[in-house]
Amino acid sequence: MRDASPLRYPGGKWRIAPFFERVLLLNRLAGSDYFEPYAGGASLALSLLLANRVTEIYLNDLDPAVHAFWYVVLMRNKDLRELIESTAVTPEEWIRQKEIYKKGRSAGMLAFGFATFFLNRTNHSGIMNGGMIGGKAQEGTWKLDARFNKPELLRRIKRIGSYKKRVHLSQLDAIDFLNHTKPSRDSLVYLDPPYYNAGAKLYLNAYGPGDHAAVRNAVRQLDAPWIISYDDVPEIRTLYRPVRSRRLRLLHTARSLRLGREVLFFSSRLRIPVYR
Known part of the structure; x- marks a missing residue:
């Protein structure tokens, strides 16, 4: 299975899409709606949608840059592709796009969304300050365009655009998103909050211990089955005890960041398939 997302994220979750497909099948949730409060690159959500394992996906991210990118993918798809085709991938352009990115939405959604995409594809490990x-x-050895394969990225973006009627986008705090959408018992919620360790190096909206505890309390209130992933550290193990868990092995590419293993926690209703 290939990554369906145009964005690069350390530890991209598209690699566990086959496991999530088995979760959906085992729990008779195939064809259900799927919710991600921390969408980021949305690689897992898109993998499931494009394989028709879920019917509709609800993507949410509080980061205005991430939201702007997905907005233009869905609402300005052709304009975005034309920008990608016409923009040279050079250090001078990188500097220009960095300035546009700093302006945020005042630059316009298309410009802001494209700047986010450009920097994500040309920064080390896709990290915005990388x-x-x-x-x-x-x-x-590696040049600026090493991760900027225009034909492949254009293909991904065009394909996602063709599914826009099945994608719902929002920019809310994760807990507000869950309270607003109220996922049903026949849907699946996947949460991928900021890492407990190294979070400030990777995320615009890093979390403190109180934020992580608030997320735990929120998922406990969900009617929908849920899965949550974290860096496998003692503090998170303690926070989620005695929730069932499975260790997760993912290839991380974040330069010089020792992220370690991850762990998945599962709501009590879910039957858990073997993770291979």
Whole structure:
């Protein structure tokens, strides 16, 4: 299975899409609606949607840059693709896009969304403050366009656009999103909150211990079955005890960040297939 998302995220969750497909089948949730309060690159949600394992996906992210990107994918798809085709991937353009990104929505949604995409594809590990691949001198092995395969990215974006009637987008706090959408018992909620450790290096909206506890309390109130992923650290294990869990093995590419293993926690209603 290939990554369906145009965005790069450390530890992209598309690799566990086959496991989630088995979760859906085992729990008679195939064809249900699917909710992600922390959409980010939405690689797992898109993998399930494009494979028709779920009917509609509800993507939410509080980060205005992430929201702007998905907005233009859904609402300005052709304009976005034209920008990608016409924009040179150079250090000078990187500097220009960085300035647009800093302006946020005042630059316009299309410009802001494209700047987010451009920097995500040209920064180390896709991290917005990661610095440009290859540096300003572009003297290393990897050049700025190393992760900017235009034909493939255009293909992904065009395909996602064709599914826009089955994608719902919002920009809310994760708990507010759950309270607003009220996922039913016949849907699946997947939460991928900021890491407990190293979160400030990866996320605009990093969490403290109180935020993580609030998320735990929120999922306990859900009628819908849920799965939540975290970095596998003692603090999170203690917070979610005695919730059932499975260790998760993912390839992380975040430069110099030792993220360690991850863990999945499962709501009591879910039957858990073997993770391979």
